[in-house]
Amino acid sequence: MVLRSSELHPNLQHLNGMLTTHEAAKQLDLSYWHFMHLVEAGRIPGVRVVDRWLFSPVDLDDYKRSKFGEMENLARAALETPSIGLTEKQATICRYLVSNERPSEIARKLQQSRQAVHSQISLIREKVSRVQAAPLIPPESPIVQTSPTKRASRTKRLRA
Numbered sequence: 001m002v003l004r005s006s007e008l009h010p011n012l013q014h015l016n017g018m019l020t021t022h023e024a025a026k027q028l029d030l031s032y033w034h035f036m037h038l039v040e041a042g043r044i045p046g047v048r049v050v051d052r053w054l055f056s057p058v059d060l061d062d063y064k065r066s067k068f069g070e071m072e073n074l075a076r077a078a079l080e081t082p083s084i085g086l087t088e089k090q091a092t093i094c095r096y097l098v099s100n101e102r103p104s105e106i107a108r109k110l111q112q113s114r115q116a117v118h119s120q121i122s123l124i125r126e127k128v129s130r131v132q133a134a135p136l137i138p139p140e141s142p143i144v145q146t147s148p149t150k151r152a153s154r155t156k157r158l159r160a
């Protein structure tokens with residue numbers, strides 16, 4: 001529903017270009033009911049005019065970025081770090097995520113369930129966090145430890 005500026009009262013000019021609930025849900029690739037649940041929970045901002053909700057395309061883009069931007073960064077990190085050891089399916093999912101595809105779209109393209117795609121994304125997240133949390137000490141460098149006998153002899157000398 002696009003409102004024409006000539007049809008609007010001057011106080012309502014800011015509503016020009018706003019989207020209806022069905023249009024906004026379609027833009028975010030969500031079902032109408034899931035979208036309305038997010039709106040009522042306050043996670044997606046909107047304007048209530050009489051008995052209708054209207055949504056700014058800018059607000060919807062901000063929501064999409066906040067929701068899926070983290071996944072894009074995760075996928076980019078996974079693809080740029082070969083030591084993560086992605087499977088072929090995981091690498092394919094990462095390439096789709098980097099190209100701004102949503103998990104539901106990826107599931108359709110791969111002919112998988114959304115749950116299967118989300119499971120793979122969880123595995124990718126675990127692999128990336130494991131590699132990022134790896135110790136910075138190279139495996140070749142020995143860690144110097146004092147032997148317990150030297151400590152014991154030192155304490156004996158201090159007591160004497």
